[in-house]
Amino acid sequence: MMAKKEVVGAVLVVGGGPAGMQAALDLAESGYKVYVLETTPSIGGTMAQLDKTFPTNDCSMCILSPKLVATGRHENITLITNAELKKVEGEVGRFSVTVTKHQRFINEDKCTCCGICAEHCPIEGANSFERDLAPAKAIYVPFPQAVPLVYTIDKGLCIGCGICEKFCEANAIEYDMDSEIDETMEVGAIVLAPGYQVFDASKKSAYGHGVYANVVSNIEFERMLSASGPTEGHVIRPSDGDVPKSIAFIQCVGSRDAQTPNSYCSSYCCMAALKQAVIAKEHLPGLETTMFFMDTRAFGKEFEEYLQRAESEYGVRVFRNNRISGVQQNKETHDLSLSFIDAADISEETFDMVVLSAGAEPPEMSHKLAEILKIKTNKFGFCETDELSPVDSSLPGIFVCGAFSGPKDIPDSIAQASGAAGKVAALLSDQRGKLVTKKEYPEEMDLSNQEPRLGVFVCHCGINIGSVVNVPEVMEYASKLPGVVYAETNTYTCSQDTQKKIKEMIKEHNLNRVVVASCTPRTHEPLFQNTVREAGLNKYLFEMANIRDQCSWVHRLEPEAATEKAKDLVRMAVAKASRLEALQQPKIPVTPAALVIGGGLSGMTSALEIAKAGYEVHLIEKGKELGGHLRTIHSTLAGVDPRRTLAILRKEVLHNENITVHLGNTVEDVKGYIGNFESTLKDGEKIEHGAIVVATGAIEYEPTEYLYGKHPKVIRQTALGDMLSSGKFDAKSIVTIQCVGSRNDEHPNCSRICCSTAMTNALSIKKDYPDTEVYVLFRDIRTYGFSEENYNEAARLGVKFLRYDPSTPPKVQADGDDIEIHVDEQFIEQRIVLKPDYLVLNAAVHPNPDNKALAQLLKVPLNKEGFFLEAHMKLRPVDFPTDGIYLCGLAHSPRLIDESISQALAAAARVNTVLSKSSIEAEGVVSVVDEDKCSGCGTCVEVCPFSALRKNSDGVSEVIVAACKGCGCCGATCPEGAITMTHYTDQQLIAMARAALEEG
């Protein structure tokens, strides 16, 4: 081991998709310098191509784009895009990394992304983002929300005609750059998040992808559904542009397929395809959608309900037990026909379109990455991990997250990414804060009692605004508005030299408010706010008028009307700006300690990682002993006994000097907010802490069906596990029934883990007792990911799988000491009678009944079933809406050991982002309660989703600024008009809106 002083407090994250961004943000927020290496010109990953996300049908770009911006703007994150990893030397704590940057032939500092270049570029070529449904120019941005937002010349396509350079008013095009340059950096750890690639569906030639026009892949269909995609959200047949009346979805294309190298399950495609069918039906009412599944793998949180809604509400036709052999095309009509299994019969049908659910494969760079980093990959080329250390690669200091460690959906990728960040933060804890920078600004000028003195800067944006809007006229008009003492026009207001000019003019004219009329505040407001801050103005004394995106670009044929509108927009901005007030961002101190509720695997893992990162932890366990459910598990999916790991973990937790374990104790009261909680335990002890992790686990269902508890031969899977591990197993035959207590009316969702557990037990029986007959009665086998290998192996070893329909479940009857099971096999349509030595019920995972009380105590939500509900099902899997409170493990939803560990590490990483700061800087835009007006009616407290309002000791509402997100909902609600939303006050908004009605 090297000396501690050599460790570097910086991290390389390979891959800029959702997982890479999450790891980068968590680390940067926890005090580490982060480099994000991305091969394409923009971060965003595959998610940027998606239209909607399951199971909430959220717009993908809506939720992704704030994350893109946050990553791009973070002062401790450096993006290295359009680049690849070349060389890595050194070891954990100090790696020397060399990357090769492919040049864009664009000066990134000068490019304003106005798009004039691409408009004039005469070359059209392949478009990987749009999957070739629309051409790309030789100079391009992959998508409008790209980060960094600069153009790139595709050197392979560019013919060097020189046109773009002629049109670029920013002089950003530099044809003479070297095509690539190498850069070297020192980092203490590496996080791998290179994602995956979609299986090339044309390799399954029987389906005709690339040959039959109307056969498209899932990702192509996704672009078609996207409102910002090539067909603007219209679903059309590529052969003739007609709207399809029927679409077939073929699942498992290039996954679960022994004909390809991909025998694993790709995990997310069942849900993604269901979502596509639902969204397509929303786009085209009356559309027939038919889905051909082998099994419906709707195993995640609330996925099964989505499947049921798709079938019952949307009328999506679902066929199971189907691997479609091929597709035939009618040469005249380009319609497509295929045959499929319908119960015990074979049918044939014709469809207007076919969507192939192409599976996930390791990314193209997987092989090269493994070679450079010397890490192990599994037989498929995914990064190898262990179930009990799911974010560790085979080399110390190199961590992995996202689909690169196996196909998974977005929330599991995000959780694993935060988990990797948690591990890194613990590893580099000595170096926390050493390499990060905090920008210093001059002291703010005191403006009290000053009349507004406004400066207005009107941008031409090259010709983007100037060719439509008469910019000098707008500037002239602005200069005469009340309060305006200075106005000018700029070719590009965002350019470096104009920033300097703005600062000079603030000084020269004693400006105390600045208005920029240019593009959208969504991308440029922070830049200008930074500029005015550098000149000593409070950043909230700035306002923008969007005269490009919402004026010149959308009224191109009406220059006069556009000019009038631009004047109005400037007048509105000036009206608001004159009323703007300087806002303070109070610093709220943080207590550097965490409270972890629940001492199972998740709680212990989370507690230990937080403690290793250097913070005090209080671990609360209701029972007399740490360990939770893991104490009863004898074998992981890979066949390893986890109890040794449990023993080590327990010992580490008990001996860690940062952790205080409170056994036989519960939390009785919680007060406070992020950074400043105070909890009271049952034994009366009071604990001050800055963050909370909920890891209260779940319970195993106690069946009431199938004679459980009434017949000694009917047992649960945990009892079977006991027998197997203690060597007391003596059965000649066993029958397992799946989905006991799940996927029914009362508990509609899938318990996720039971299919995998059934395979583990079946394999363990077949290994030690090869003559024992094993039957599994199931509805769908949901061995997702690499667990599919266990399913294949079980089938190979002779385990018999019988599919039953939930409308005719198996019947169990006692015959003295024996039991008899009657099952109607769904697809051979035959009744089978079994008389096993044991009937094993794979009982569901049900929510912990204690959740309700704890949810009320913490003021966090539960879902319908009674599991804790996270802040966002896609991008915030371990956060609650209330800042400073996180969740992990079975308290979230049923999950496997490795998934619980990932989430537990993730919760630790999220806690670190809070505890690593000595104080939290609150937002300036928050609600303010006028206590004299407040009547204490509590309506605001009810509508705030962030628990940012509470009643104080005087019985009136008060805002917890640290928790307030500034949405303004409480202000609009307050029956007394006692709440003001700063920066968006009634006075400011009314002045602005009324200014719109004035005649210019």
Add this chain to the structure above:
Amino acid sequence: MTDKHQPPHGVKVQADVSKERKPKIVGFLCNWCSYAGADLCGVSRFQYPANIRLVRVMCSARVSPHLVLDLFEAGADGVLIGGCHLNDCHYMTGNFHTEKRVGLMKRLLREAGIEEARLRLEWISASEGEKFSKVVTEFTEEIRRLGTSRVLTDDMMKVRAASADNASETFRLKALIGKEFNLLNKGNAYGDKLDPEKLGRIIDTAVVDEFERALILELAGIRPMSVKQLGMVMDVPTDRILKHIVLLRQNSKIAMEHSEGFTPVYRTVATGDER
């Protein structure tokens, strides 16, 4: 309906001089979805008529009825509110509250005699640039068809618009609308979820009450009026007017000025608390 719009005595009707005025439309868009959609619309160069002026707010739930009704009072021809699709709100539940508030605004516009179609609520995502252009184009057409707002040319309409605005600021309506979503979806103080129809009727009644009371206060603020005069101008039965007056007197919002024979006339008490 027409009777409702007769001006009170002493209120002049101006000549309709502004037929040629271009529609004045204001849009309130949430930062995260609909404003982003409007930006994408620009990036994609989808065109739409140049009449709309946009105001960015962080969440559509910031748009209180007062902001919108004040604009109608000031003569706006149309107001668009854009938010994230339901369940997509950046602030989790904000747009559910927006939906309820727009319900109140529309009820009050109806009371004021302003066409409800002049207010439109649309869910527009960050990727729906084309939808934004379609929405604005359609809405602008609709507003053109409805013509210039009569608030600017008809003083009685202005009084009614002001009354709608004032009614929206009453504790009763704000409290009911503020709690509407949670009462229907999360449960009330007894843990029960209210029947939407029942709550709807309660709100409808409250809207009519509060609007009429606000209108009485506006009218009797211009000049003292009797119950009968108010009944005629407002086209509301006099017994109803009297009930309102009794309550308003109890709350010291209106006072008897003098009696004209056997008929008392009332004047609104100046509060000095004009918003």
